[in-house]
Amino acid sequence: MTMRLIGRATVLACVLAGLCASTAGASVARCNVPIRMSDGITLRANLFLPRDSGRFPLILTATGYNKDATNPTGQACSTSGGIASADPALLDKGYAVMLLDDRGTGASGGAWDSWGQRTQDDYGEVLDWIQAQPWSDTQVATTGASYMGITSFLIAEADAARVAAGKPRAVKTIWADVPMADAYRDVTFHGGAVDAGFIPLWLGLTTALSSVPPSTTPTEPQDAVPTWLGHLKNGLDFAGNKIVGAATGADDAYDGPFYELRSPARRAAEIRIPVAWTGGWWDIFQRGEPLLYEALTNAPVKKLFMSPHYHVSGGPAMEDPDIRLKWFDRWLKGSPTGVESKPNVNLYPATGGTKWQHFSAWPVPGTSYKRLHLADEKALADAKPAAGAGDEAPLLPVSSPCSRLTAQWTAGAAALGPCETDNRTFEATALTYTTPPLPRDTNVTGLLSANVWAELTAKDATLVAVLSDVDASGASNQVTAGFLLASQRALDTTRSTYDGTRMIRPWHPFTRDSQEPVTPGQPTAYRIEIYPTSAIFKKGHRLRLTISGANTPTTLTPLPALANELGGTIRLLHGGPYDSWIQIPVLGSSPGRGVLSGSR
Numbered sequence: 001m002t003m004r005l006i007g008r009a010t011v012l013a014c015v016l017a018g019l020c021a022s023t024a025g026a027s028v029a030r031c032n033v034p035i036r037m038s039d040g041i042t043l044r045a046n047l048f049l050p051r052d053s054g055r056f057p058l059i060l061t062a063t064g065y066n067k068d069a070t071n072p073t074g075q076a077c078s079t080s081g082g083i084a085s086a087d088p089a090l091l092d093k094g095y096a097v098m099l100l101d102d103r104g105t106g107a108s109g110g111a112w113d114s115w116g117q118r119t120q121d122d123y124g125e126v127l128d129w130i131q132a133q134p135w136s137d138t139q140v141a142t143t144g145a146s147y148m149g150i151t152s153f154l155i156a157e158a159d160a161a162r163v164a165a166g167k168p169r170a171v172k173t174i175w176a177d178v179p180m181a182d183a184y185r186d187v188t189f190h191g192g193a194v195d196a197g198f199i200p201l202w203l204g205l206t207t208a209l210s211s212v213p214p215s216t217t218p219t220e221p222q223d224a225v226p227t228w229l230g231h232l233k234n235g236l237d238f239a240g241n242k243i244v245g246a247a248t249g250a251d252d253a254y255d256g257p258f259y260e261l262r263s264p265a266r267r268a269a270e271i272r273i274p275v276a277w278t279g280g281w282w283d284i285f286q287r288g289e290p291l292l293y294e295a296l297t298n299a300p301v302k303k304l305f306m307s308p309h310y311h312v313s314g315g316p317a318m319e320d321p322d323i324r325l326k327w328f329d330r331w332l333k334g335s336p337t338g339v340e341s342k343p344n345v346n347l348y349p350a351t352g353g354t355k356w357q358h359f360s361a362w363p364v365p366g367t368s369y370k371r372l373h374l375a376d377e378k379a380l381a382d383a384k385p386a387a388g389a390g391d392e393a394p395l396l397p398v399s400s401p402c403s404r405l406t407a408q409w410t411a412g413a414a415a416l417g418p419c420e421t422d423n424r425t426f427e428a429t430a431l432t433y434t435t436p437p438l439p440r441d442t443n444v445t446g447l448l449s450a451n452v453w454a455e456l457t458a459k460d461a462t463l464v465a466v467l468s469d470v471d472a473s474g475a476s477n478q479v480t481a482g483f484l485l486a487s488q489r490a491l492d493t494t495r496s497t498y499d500g501t502r503m504i505r506p507w508h509p510f511t512r513d514s515q516e517p518v519t520p521g522q523p524t525a526y527r528i529e530i531y532p533t534s535a536i537f538k539k540g541h542r543l544r545l546t547i548s549g550a551n552t553p554t555t556l557t558p559l560p561a562l563a564n565e566l567g568g569t570i571r572l573l574h575g576g577p578y579d580s581w582i583q584i585p586v587l588g589s590s591p592g593r594g595v596l597s598g599s600r
Contacts, residue, residue: 026051027091031077032107032216035100035129037122042223044107044216045100045126046077048091055137056096057172057332058130061086061144062123062151064114064206066106067099068215077215083205087143093325095332096135100126102151104234105206107214109227111234112206115154115262123151123158127170139332140170143324146311147206149179149277153264153292160270169273173331175324176277178311181265181288181295184255184510190409190555191483191528192510193462194246194253197409197554198284203239249560255510268295274331274340276303276324281350281480282408284311287531293345293362294497301340304362306534307348310412316348319356347445350479351469352536363446364587369502370596371581372435372543374452374574380435380545380582388576393431395461395568399550400425404478405466409554422475423468423546430548431572434470435596442537442596446585447497447504448480448530452547453578458568459518460561461486465528466546467582469537476544482530483551485561489526490514504583505529518564523573530582543596545582547572 028049035043046067050056065083086097103119104112113119131138140159142152152174159171180186187195210231217224245252252258260266265288275296279289293304307315320326326337343358359365375381376389402419403426419425450465463484468476488510497505506527508514518524537543549570557565574580586596 028052029077035126037103037110037125039118041103041110042108043101043103043122043126044214045098046086048086048088048097049135050091050094050096054135056094056135057137057139057141057328058096058098059086059090059141059143059328060098060100060130060155061142061148062100062102062126062155063144063148064102064105064112064210065147066209066212067101068106069209069212083209090325090328093329095328098130104231105210107216107224107227109223109230111230111238112210113238115150117261120154120158120261123155124162127155127159127162128167131168131170138168138170139172141173141175141328141332142171143175145177146179149176150264152176153179153268153271156271156273156275157264157267160267160272171273173273173327174271174275174277175327176275178279178283178285179264179277179289179292180285181263181268181291182259183262184259186288187284188246188259189253189510191463191508192485192488192561193483193551193555193557195284195409195554196556197406197414198411199246200243201410201413203243207239247556247559249558251512253558254512265291265295268292269297271296272298272300274301274327275299276305276327276339278305278307280309280311280315281306281533281535282308282310282404282412284409284411286408286480286533290362290532303339303342303344303346305346308350310407310415312412316356347534349443349445350533350535351477352441352538353534357534363499363504363585367446367499367585367587369499369504370584370586372545372584372596374433374545374572374580376575378431378433380433380543384579384581385575388573388578390455390571390573391431392569392571393429393549395456395458395549395565395570396429397550397562397566398552399429399548401552402426405464405481405551406554409551421477423466423478424474424476426466426548427476427544427546430546431570432544432546434544435542437540437542438537438596439539441539443534443587444479444537444584445534445587447532448482448583448585449504449506450482450528450530450545450580450582452526452528452580453523453573454526455521455523455571455573456486456518456568457520458565459487459520460564461518461568461570462549462551462555462557462561462565463526463528464546464548464551464555465530465582466548467530467533468544468546469535470542470544472540476546479535480531480533482528483555484508484526484528485557486518486524486526487515487561487564489524490516491527503527504585520568523578543584
């Protein structure tokens with residue numbers, strides 16, 4: 001799910017002639033290789049070999065973005081297919097490279113359904129095919145960014161099922177960039193609201209890229225034409241139905257089997273191979289990338305790298321620029337590259353940092369969880385106020401789009417200059433609570449949440465909780481955010497995450513059955529999951545919690561809930577019997593007095 005272009009080089013072209021093979025130097029390219037599935041559908045892959053004989057480990061990338069998007073009906077295939085790319089430099093290192101069109105996309109037949117069961121069954125059959133090829137040494141690494149990072153995990157999970165059925169393991173390792181963990185919570189919906197900034201864009205992109213004639217058209221029109229017509233029909237049916245269903249509150253608006261099947265974290269415990277992956281603090285998968293570390297309970301080696309960037313932008317350079325190649329060399333060739341001894345968790349702070357920080361696990365051991373309480377005069381304070389009070393604001397259906405929220409949830413495509421680092425116009429129609437200046441630099445790293453007591457005059461509300469770093473000029477730089485639809489406030493305490501007895505990540509089921517109507521005028525607690533981060537708040541800066549009722553244009557409240565909240569007001573309660581707070585994970589704190597002194 002990205003427009004990031006990885007490895008733009010267009011090399012190793014071959015003339016399409018069915019299954020064609022040609023050489024470029026010592027390398028061999030085979031274009032649109034047919035791989036027949038057990039249900040009769042043919043998938044197509046571009047295969048690149050280091051030379052015309054020998055057995056090689058394979059670096060596999062599976063895409064839904066049309067592997068030949070840059071030359072859809074041309075006379076060549078290459079390692080760079082536009083959005084989906086393979087790395088030709090790996091050929092010089094003795095690896096075979098394969099770029100596979102997912103079912104129903106590019107030149108592959110069948111119907112695309114965003115990683116449905118039949119597509120995931122395909123992955124196991126493709127691995128069977130790979131291990132049977134004369135050029136294959138039977139070992140595979142899966143890799144790619146975004147969509148291709150997600151398939152990297154799903155292929156490995158399909159391989160785990162093969163191994164359980166008695167077949168030899170194929171996938172020996174994963175290196176994935178910006179993958180998701182949870183198909184419902186990470187990107188499709190946020191707290192029960194549709195990700196209107198990215199999901200229509202993504203479904204439209206996937207549909208459009210497979211709406212061009214397949215790259216087999218010049219040489220195999222008898223196969224390409226029905227494949228193309230099937231893509232055209234299915235793209236409109238699948239994407240259109242999902243968008244309408246989500247917006248109108250149909251079954252697509254709730255978590256359930258559809259999203260669970262497509263969530264790599266749900267079966268990540270089945271993965272028993274080394275895994276490395278990268279993520280971004282403002283990526284669309286910000287929530288899920290660290291969560292994968294927790295879900296990969298049986299991976300013998302796992303390495304997480306998180307840094308400040310959007311989905312389509314790059315972050316700071318890795319400390320070892322060759323680490324990805326060293327990763328493949330270690331697990332596919334047994335070379336003593338030492339990658340297994342690298343730190344498990346590698347974080348470059350979203351704000352305030354100048355270098356990578358290294359930890360043994362996630363959540364980071366030794367974290368102190370500090371609660372800052374909403375207080376009078378729009379303050380965030382160390383102690384809960386003794387007397388009860390509240391602050392009122394209208395539940396507006398729109399907000400200012402000038403915020404980092406807009407940049408993040410359009411994958412960085414709508415980054416609006418100064419809006420990325422100053423949310424003040426967004427805050428103007430919201431309620432904000434701010435600490436005094438910090439007495440020292442403060443490292444906030446880990447899981448966050450807010451507990452907000454509120455009275456609503458409406459039957460529902462969208463709650464957007466934003467944590468910002470406010471500098472001396474007053475600019476409010478968003479660090480992270482979380483979302484909750486008031487009617488989806490139900491908690492599953494058995495799936496929530498704890499530090500001892502303290503809940504540090506709430507789990508909301510987001511199902512139709514878990515909905516709880518809001519009683520207007522009744523004080524109610526709303527536990528909001530705020531997405532994880534790592535940030536250094538500098539001495540003299542202030543922390544700010546903003547509670548907004550909208551996030552325009554990048555989240556959309558489903559229409560039934562939106563109708564229930566229009567025209568209402570929200571009164572945030574604090575003090576007395578209603579303790580509203582934000583819970584902050586603090587590293588390296590020391591005992592003392594004042595904001596974020598380190599007390600638990």
